[in-house]
Amino acid sequence: MLGWGYRVRALSEAGSGPEDGPVLFYTQAPGPFGLHLRPHGLLSASGTEPVGNLAALEQDLLAAVFWLCTHYAAYSPTHPVDAHGRPLPAYLPGLTDPEVPACHVLAARLAAALGQQGAPARPLEVIHTVDVDNAYAYRGKGPWRWWGGLAKDVLAGKARHVYRRLGAAMGLLADPYDNHARLLGSLHGPGKTVFFLMASHGRYDKAIAHSHPLFAALVARYQQAGWRVGLHPSYGGGQNAQAIRQEAKALAPHTQDAITQTRHHYLRWKIPHTPRLVAELGFTDDYSPGPVVPGFWQGISVPFLWYDVERDEVSGLTLHPAAWMDVHWAMRPAEGIATLQRLWAALKPFGGQLVLIWHNDYFSVFQSYVGQLK
Numbered sequence: 001m002l003g004w005g006y007r008v009r010a011l012s013e014a015g016s017g018p019e020d021g022p023v024l025f026y027t028q029a030p031g032p033f034g035l036h037l038r039p040h041g042l043l044s045a046s047g048t049e050p051v052g053n054l055a056a057l058e059q060d061l062l063a064a065v066f067w068l069c070t071h072y073a074a075y076s077p078t079h080p081v082d083a084h085g086r087p088l089p090a091y092l093p094g095l096t097d098p099e100v101p102a103c104h105v106l107a108a109r110l111a112a113a114l115g116q117q118g119a120p121a122r123p124l125e126v127i128h129t130v131d132v133d134n135a136y137a138y139r140g141k142g143p144w145r146w147w148g149g150l151a152k153d154v155l156a157g158k159a160r161h162v163y164r165r166l167g168a169a170m171g172l173l174a175d176p177y178d179n180h181a182r183l184l185g186s187l188h189g190p191g192k193t194v195f196f197l198m199a200s201h202g203r204y205d206k207a208i209a210h211s212h213p214l215f216a217a218l219v220a221r222y223q224q225a226g227w228r229v230g231l232h233p234s235y236g237g238g239q240n241a242q243a244i245r246q247e248a249k250a251l252a253p254h255t256q257d258a259i260t261q262t263r264h265h266y267l268r269w270k271i272p273h274t275p276r277l278v279a280e281l282g283f284t285d286d287y288s289p290g291p292v293v294p295g296f297w298q299g300i301s302v303p304f305l306w307y308d309v310e311r312d313e314v315s316g317l318t319l320h321p322a323a324w325m326d327v328h329w330a331m332r333p334a335e336g337i338a339t340l341q342r343l344w345a346a347l348k349p350f351g352g353q354l355v356l357i358w359h360n361d362y363f364s365v366f367q368s369y370v371g372q373l374k
């Protein structure tokens, strides 16, 4: 996070050579010079035993960052999850605001204690990502789903839906989810990635048929505009290796590059099961860690390698935590863009990547606000 290089030395080597930077003694007893930080014990422990005294942990800046960005608390079988099985965020007692990038604050505290302050090591980048759960509301669904949907809307008395469906079929009205041109025209910058849901059966999985020419054309359109294409593992199959393999296989013929990016639908990401699964399946980058509430996932907003605490090993999977998604906005329209602007301002002093999640089925409503992210 600080962008520093470092060298680790055994205590017996202390003072054995000229130091070309600040010195930290991460030891039980203070060293003869430099900054002293007493280890809490978490970094030398093995296993996933819950940390009892979080206030004490917060004093060990290195262990505190580890506890946060591994989401250590979520390894406990009693850690709370929401209705979709997603582990809720965990906070340190002195850093309980989800809109505060806690890991970055702790890193800055360490830098200040070492007498190093100044401009952030990296700029703040906004990374736009899009989840295409349902490319079109009415198009590309095939006759059975189209007529079935019409019958359902008629029986439920949804006159507006019937009007829109018929209007779209006759070419008189735009498909309400066809906001792709707006997305492509409005979202710019580095790292743009679009994730496609492939599953079309299930309460939460309603993609259009991937065999339909409209789907192939849509993926090609994003790629031609310079977007990377990733898989959006389904709600129903996203925790199952065989199902993810099938979904990736269905997406592969449509992409120019290998599919190495992933983000789970509904951000259903369970520690340690899901990151292990996607790493074993060959994905290199996972954008699933994200905001069940708006704010920084476990206080961190830079890409980093996932660490499997249970196995005590660093993986080859890079995580890209997201801080905000348009769904939050849809749930609280009165908030408007204010939350997003607060998150941007909170991360700005530290630099990093502010990863945002957009959806084509919401985007037309928000388009006019994107330009305000400056």
Ligand SMILES: [Zn+2]
Pocket: 131, 132, 133, 197, 232, 264, 265, 266, 267
């Ligand atoms: Zn989704």
